[in-house]
Amino acid sequence: MKVEAYVLIFVGAFFAVVCGIYWFLSYETSGTLMLLGTCFLGFVPGGYYYWWSRRMKPRPEDDPQAKREDGEGVVGAFPGSSVWPFVLGVSAASVGLSLVFGFWTAIVGFVVAASAVMGVIRESRRGGLI
Amino acid sequence: MTIAVERTLPIPAEEHGPTGLLKWITSTDHKVIGKSYTITAFVFFCLAGLMAMLMRTQLASPDNNIVSLHLYNELFTMHGSLMLYLFAGPFAFGGLANYIVPLQIGAPDMAFPRLNALSYWLYAFGGLIMISGFLTTGGAADFGWVSYAPLSSATNTPGAGPDMWIVALVLTGFSAIFTGVNICATVFYLRAPGLTMFRLPIFTWNMLVTGILILIAFPVLTAALVMLWCDRHIGSHIFSVAGGGVPVLWQNLFWFFGHPEVYILALPYFGMVTDILAVFSRKPVFGYRGMVFATMSIAALSTSVWAHHMFTTGTVLLPFFSLMSYLIAVPTGIKFFNWIGTLWRGSIVFETPMLFAVGFLIVFLFGGVTGIILASPPLDFATHDTYFVVAHFHEVLFGSAVFGGFAGLYYWYPKMTGRMLRNDLGKASFWFMFVGFWLTFVPQYWLGLAGMPRRIAEYSPLSGWTLLNRISTSGAYLLFIAVFLMLVNFLLSFLKPVPAGDNPWDAHTLEWATSSPPPHHNFYWIPPVRSERPLWDHNHPEHTTIHSHMPANSVRAATSTVHSGPGVHPDHGSRSDFRGEDGDE
Amino acid sequence: MISRLKDRVAPAVTRRRLLAGVGALALAGVLSGCNVTFGATKGVTTQAHEEFRLWYGMAIAGIAVAVFVWLLIFWSIFRYRRRDDHIPKQTQEHVPLEITYTVIPILMVIVIFVFTVIVENFVDSNPTPSGAVVNVTAYQWGWIFQYAHANGVTVRTAEKAGPTLLPRSYFAKRYPTLTLPVGETSRIYLRSADVVHGFYVHSFNFDRYAQPGVTNVFSFTPTTTGWFPAQCTQYCGLYHSEMLFNVHIVTDAQYTTWLKNAELHPQSLTGATSQPTRPGPQ
Numbered sequence: 001m002k003v004e005a006y007v008l009i010f011v012g013a014f015f016a017v018v019c020g021i022y023w024f025l026s027y028e029t030s031g032t033l034m035l036l037g038t039c040f041l042g043f044v045p046g047g048y049y050y051w052w053s054r055r056m057k058p059r060p061e062d063d064p065q066a067k068r069e070d071g072e073g074v075v076g077a078f079p080g081s082s083v084w085p086f087v088l089g090v091s092a093a094s095v096g097l098s099l100v101f102g103f104w105t106a107i108v109g110f111v112v113a114a115s116a117v118m119g120v121i122r123e124s125r126r127g128g129l130i
Numbered sequence: 131m132t133i134a135v136e137r138t139l140p141i142p143a144e145e146h147g148p149t150g151l152l153k154w155i156t157s158t159d160h161k162v163i164g165k166s167y168t169i170t171a172f173v174f175f176c177l178a179g180l181m182a183m184l185m186r187t188q189l190a191s192p193d194n195n196i197v198s199l200h201l202y203n204e205l206f207t208m209h210g211s212l213m214l215y216l217f218a219g220p221f222a223f224g225g226l227a228n229y230i231v232p233l234q235i236g237a238p239d240m241a242f243p244r245l246n247a248l249s250y251w252l253y254a255f256g257g258l259i260m261i262s263g264f265l266t267t268g269g270a271a272d273f274g275w276v277s278y279a280p281l282s283s284a285t286n287t288p289g290a291g292p293d294m295w296i297v298a299l300v301l302t303g304f305s306a307i308f309t310g311v312n313i314c315a316t317v318f319y320l321r322a323p324g325l326t327m328f329r330l331p332i333f334t335w336n337m338l339v340t341g342i343l344i345l346i347a348f349p350v351l352t353a354a355l356v357m358l359w360c361d362r363h364i365g366s367h368i369f370s371v372a373g374g375g376v377p378v379l380w381q382n383l384f385w386f387f388g389h390p391e392v393y394i395l396a397l398p399y400f401g402m403v404t405d406i407l408a409v410f411s412r413k414p415v416f417g418y419r420g421m422v423f424a425t426m427s428i429a430a431l432s433t434s435v436w437a438h439h440m441f442t443t444g445t446v447l448l449p450f451f452s453l454m455s456y457l458i459a460v461p462t463g464i465k466f467f468n469w470i471g472t473l474w475r476g477s478i479v480f481e482t483p484m485l486f487a488v489g490f491l492i493v494f495l496f497g498g499v500t501g502i503i504l505a506s507p508p509l510d511f512a513t514h515d516t517y518f519v520v521a522h523f524h525e526v527l528f529g530s531a532v533f534g535g536f537a538g539l540y541y542w543y544p545k546m547t548g549r550m551l552r553n554d555l556g557k558a559s560f561w562f563m564f565v566g567f568w569l570t571f572v573p574q575y576w577l578g579l580a581g582m583p584r585r586i587a588e589y590s591p592l593s594g595w596t597l598l599n600r601i602s603t604s605g606a607y608l609l610f611i612a613v614f615l616m617l618v619n620f621l622l623s624f625l626k627p628v629p630a631g632d633n634p635w636d637a638h639t640l641e642w643a644t645s646s647p648p649p650h651h652n653f654y655w656i657p658p659v660r661s662e663r664p665l666w667d668h669n670h671p672e673h674t675t676i677h678s679h680m681p682a683n684s685v686r687a688a689t690s691t692v693h694s695g696p697g698v699h700p701d702h703g704s705r706s707d708f709r710g711e712d713g714d715e
Numbered sequence: 716m717i718s719r720l721k722d723r724v725a726p727a728v729t730r731r732r733l734l735a736g737v738g739a740l741a742l743a744g745v746l747s748g749c750n751v752t753f754g755a756t757k758g759v760t761t762q763a764h765e766e767f768r769l770w771y772g773m774a775i776a777g778i779a780v781a782v783f784v785w786l787l788i789f790w791s792i793f794r795y796r797r798r799d800d801h802i803p804k805q806t807q808e809h810v811p812l813e814i815t816y817t818v819i820p821i822l823m824v825i826v827i828f829v830f831t832v833i834v835e836n837f838v839d840s841n842p843t844p845s846g847a848v849v850n851v852t853a854y855q856w857g858w859i860f861q862y863a864h865a866n867g868v869t870v871r872t873a874e875k876a877g878p879t880l881l882p883r884s885y886f887a888k889r890y891p892t893l894t895l896p897v898g899e900t901s902r903i904y905l906r907s908a909d910v911v912h913g914f915y916v917h918s919f920n921f922d923r924y925a926q927p928g929v930t931n932v933f934s935f936t937p938t939t940t941g942w943f944p945a946q947c948t949q950y951c952g953l954y955h956s957e958m959l960f961n962v963h964i965v966t967d968a969q970y971t972t973w974l975k976n977a978e979l980h981p982q983s984l985t986g987a988t989s990q991p992t993r994p995g996p997q
Binding site: 199200203273274278280281286287370371376377378411412413414415416417418419420442443444445448449452453456457459460463464466467468470471473474475476477478479480488491492495496499500502503506507508509511512513514515516575576579580581583584585586587588589593670673674675 | 753754755756763765766767769770773774777778780781784785787788791792795796797798801802803804805806807808809812813816817820821824827828831832834835838839855909910911913915917920921922923924926927928929931933944946947948949950951952953954955956957
């Protein structure tokens with residue numbers, strides 16, 4: 001987990017430095033703010049991973065000498081086929097189109113989106129694993 | 131239905147889902163989604179290519195009358211938008227990466243399969259909305275793919291077409307962000323035992339860095355588009371001088387997205403080419419760590435050079451952006467020498483993927499060198515917005531997305547379909563493309579230096595640009611033939627299938643350890659991972675990578691193959707990563 | 716051992732380096748003697764000359780680097796083609812080599828950056844104008860050149876951009892002309908009335924955006940008289956490709972006469988000239 005954390009912390013550190021240099025050379029606000037945002041984008045998850053990496057035992061994928069038996073067992077719970085991502089996509093498209101052609105498609109879109117969200121939740125519960 | 135999945139499948143697994151069209155709509159399998167992405171992106175590539183053919187035909191003669199000014203403006207806008215937003219990126223991070231990254235790290239699927247499916251559908255619908263701008267009365271968006279404010283305001287470009295462009299980009303932007311999250315989570319959490327970060331194949335490394343870049347860049351674009359929509363419809367005046375806004379803010383926001391986007395488009399292809407060069411030279415990647423650090427430096431620097439697109443605005447800090455842009459040449463140079471180092475003293479065989487990969491090296495180098503010239507503000511003053519710039523970015527983007535992308539497609543096509551593509555047609559397609567490429571784009575450098583601005587629909591017969599434009603157009607037709615041959619090749623692989631086998635190229639990485647195409651949830655067996663080339667180590671145990679710190683025969687240590695029994699682990703459903711966590715909360 | 720080896724090969728290496736250096740210089744001399752410009756124009760202002768010199772250096776350096784790397788690529792793909800089924804040595808790294816090709820590009824980048832900054836400061840230096848001071852306004856789709864301190868002498872595009880696809884020379888008299896004295900530094904204040912435009916004079920090697928809400932200031936010192944074509948380069952809407960103008964560089968005396976004439980007959984300046992836009996320098 002440590003390398004993953006360092007990658008993100010590198011992002012944060014690099015942009016912290018660049019952000020500082022850029023601000024004091026240009027006093028330009030939009031660029032500085034975007035660089036600052038990028039800096040946080042590195043530090044927040046990077047810090048979180050680092051925090052976790054100190055609290056957990058090394059995973060088999062972090063151990064260069066790990067045997068395959070170390071990775072035995074369930075990797076995770078994966079959904080089978082599901083129509084709801086498609087339905088959610090349709091609803092997002094129709095909500096999007098309401099920004100072009102007027103608000104009636106948004107109503108359809110939100111109704112379909114609500115049904116899709118409920119569908120996804122019901123589906124997951126029926127599987128009984130999450 | 132949710133299924134608890136182990137890393138290697140106990141029995142030949144079949145997907146118990148729907149078949150036919152319903153499978154393509156409902157599947158959450160990364161392989162099906164990856165294929166959908168690849169096909170959709172390729173369709174957009176062909177459409178955008180046809181638009182380019184029309185434009186080149188228009189420019190073949192001065193004062194030509196094949197398309198109207200208005201249609202020409204729509205064409206170059208949509209050509210750019212389709213190629214950049216709907217082909218080059220999604221083809222890499224939605225198509226090939228979606229398919230290959232989980233396989234390369236020995237994972238059963240992407241980390242969030244349903245999110246993956248959603249991101250495909252957002253992309254597909256976004257693309258449809260963008261392209262159907264042509265069906266509206268005012269035509270499609272015609273403010274260029276960069277849509278500079280205030281040209282993109284409601285008064286200057288009214289109509290539904292531009293609005294559809296904006297909405298389409300918001301949808302595809304979200305799709306890209308979801309894919310970025312998915313790739314990062316997959317690489318961080320689903321690797322096979324022993325596959326440490328510094329054993330990831332370079333393609334997966336590059337996709338991880340691309341994923342992070344997507345997370346940096348795309349939210350800015352989405353935010354800027356929302357601002358633009360507000361300006362157009364609810365009078366917010368963020369980008370209009372009349373209401374106290376700042377038009378140049380759009381350029382800052384756009385290029386803060388736009389320049390990382392260029393590397394979002396390039397890095398995946400760098401990764402593909404790296405893997406391909408190593409496989410067809412029968413050598414490991416030379417300077418693996420250097421390669422990884424170079425990728426990270428390119429990505430980091432690319433986010434701090436956005437204003438080199440704005441040198442001629444007179445509002446940006448020239449030396450800062452110039453130096454940062456120059457510095458990108460350093461990691462790119464490292465990559466180049468590492469690629470040559472990989473070839474050096476190898477045993478090189480020119481199968482079609484290798485041909486395209488070497489073509490990429492030759493082509494991209496020239497685009498990179500002219501990029502350095504453009505990173506110099508005084509020279510940018512002399513060539514900005516001329517065909518010099520057009521030639522430069524086509525050389526790098528066509529070089530990476532098409533040469534690199536086709537290399538990747540030829541390389542992984544056997545894995546994705548279980549069929550080989552024909553070598554003779556592939557090579558013919560390569561040579562048409564290689565010759566056509568130089569004929570198309572080198573004259574454009576000269577045109578730019580002779581003062582021809584980009585995005586003009588017509589030019590005077592007195593300008594002296596006619597001959598070079600004719601050469602460029604004839605080259606473009608050769609490119610058309612090259613892509614056509616490629617399509618014929620795909621078709622033939624379906625009409626007369628040649629079975630590929632699991633590992634037709636004697637490749638190195640885990641995706642070739644499973645069947646072609648892989649079963650649902652991917653693996654029956656994973657070789658032990660002791661280096662970044664687990665399959666090579668398994669197949670050629672006496673020729674492992676020369677490492678100073680590796681125990682001599684550790685490769686053959688783990689021998690168990692199929693994990694037996696369908697038994698579900700007691701803590702199924704929980705994150706296996708946290709199994710070792712201390713229970714001190 | 717290594718040092719002794721070095722002693723032995725050093726003279727040969729030095730000689731070879733010397734030869735290479737002489738060769739490169741000779742090549743540069745031949746190229747400039749034959750007027751090889753790598754496609755670019757030398758330009759007709761002092762600023763353009765400086766840019767051209769930078770271009771010349773960078774083009775040579777760029778081509779040298781490209782050719783070097785191309786040769787390496789071609790050498791390796793031809794020399795190391797698979798001839799038998801042997802498996803090559805699995806070399807993965809060579810740290811000193813990798814450090815070398817990290818450090819050398821950094822040094823090259825520093826050198827070109829220094830030259831870039833020198834030229835950039837010259838081009839952007841904006842000395843006190845001794846010639847004309849012109850307020851240039853770009854709009855969809857034309858130009859307004861308003862001469863400061865000259866009783867409102869204003870040259871502008873004659874009519875709105877019209878039907879297209881006629882020979883450019885036919886329209887030539889519609890395009891306005893920016894008249895500037897040779898040998899004097901003239902200053903331009905560039906503005907835009909609507910969207911972003913690009914003020915681009917090819918023979919000046921110079922492009923600058925005209926942006927709403929921003930006034931860009933820059934200077935030229937022309938060195939040659941003649942007519943020079945110019946055009947909007949930043950895409951600005953439907954008739955972008957018709958947004959042309961001419962630059963006319965004249966002698967000091969001609970400039971004074973022209974300005975006087977223009978003050979007396981302001982209406983004669985609309986659609987300024989019958990000169991075609993595209994034959995270049997004379």
